Amino acid sequence: DAGVTQSPTHLIKTRGQHVTLRCSPISGHKSVSWYQQVLGQGPQFIFQYYEKEERGRGNFPDRFSARQFPNYSSELNVNALLLGDSALYLCASRSFSQETQYFGPGTRLLVL
Amino acid sequence: AQSVTQLGSHVSVSEGALVLLRCNYSSSVPPYLFWYVQYPNQGLQLLLKYTSAATLVKGINGFEAEFKKSETSFHLTKPSAHMSDAAEYFCAVSTTGGGNKLTFGTGTQLKVEL
Numbered sequence: 001d002a003g004v005t006q007s008p009t010h011l012i013k014t015r016g017q018h019v020t021l022r023c024s025p026i027s028g029h030k031s032v033s034w035y036q037q038v039l040g041q042g043p044q045f046i047f048q049y050y051e052k053e054e055r056g057r058g059n060f061p062d063r064f065s066a067r068q069f070p071n072y073s074s075e076l077n078v079n080a081l082l083l084g085d086s087a088l089y090l091c092a093s094r095s096f097s098q099e100t101q102y103f104g105p106g107t108r109l110l111v112l
Numbered sequence: 113a114q115s116v117t118q119l120g121s122h123v124s125v126s127e128g129a130l131v132l133l134r135c136n137y138s139s140s141v142p143p144y145l146f147w148y149v150q151y152p153n154q155g156l157q158l159l160l161k162y163t164s165a166a167t168l169v170k171g172i173n174g175f176e177a178e179f180k181k182s183e184t185s186f187h188l189t190k191p192s193a194h195m196s197d198a199a200e201y202f203c204a205v206s207t208t209g210g211g212n213k214l215t216f217g218t219g220t221q222l223k224v225e226l
Contacts, residue, residue, distance in 0.1 A: 044216075103155040
């Protein structure tokens with residue numbers, strides 16, 4: 001079975017631009033979460049979605065938004081990019097009956 | 113609120129030596145605890161997890177961890193380090209009441225020397 005997939009793998013943007021990151025969960029997983037990992041730090045929770053509804057939000061500004069589609073894939077959107085948004089963005093999926101989250105390879109975003 | 117502290121941002125061991133990576137957690141409710149490994153330019157791979165069953169948990173690649181409630185610890189060990197173990201290791205905590213969001217420590221970079 002395929003694991004969590006994310007696209008694109010790498011992305012370069014300039015300040016003020018908008019970016020959309022995509023994630024496809026493991027087949028059968030209905031919960032998707034997004035994390036931001038700044039270089040040298042542990043991942044920080046951004047959002048959790050289940051059945052297309054937001055179930056949790058981390059301490060991130062409103063420039064960050066996400067949604068989940070009927071096929072359980074998800075998008076993370078970031079508006080008005082700042083240099084500090086440069087990071088590895090990780091998507092994780094899990095079966096709602098289990099505790100374990102499985103991570104994708106991430107999208108590395110560089111904001112210039 | 114939940115939190116994780118990983119003592120030692122960098123740990124260096126010789127090949128064949130014991131690996132010990134420390135993790136202490138804080139949680140107001142019974143936690144779920146995880147260790148993930150991250151190789152350069154990759155995502156996170158689950159090593160092992162504690163979910164209130166056996167306190168000694170065995171994971172992949174010969175790693176294991178012991179949940180000690182009295183010490184609020186979940187240290188990761190491996191009897192004999194291999195060069196391929198060189199990576200960054202993250203301890204994480206979640207709770208059902210917290211919506212299963214993971215709270216990570218700051219990571220420990222493991223270096224294995226010949």
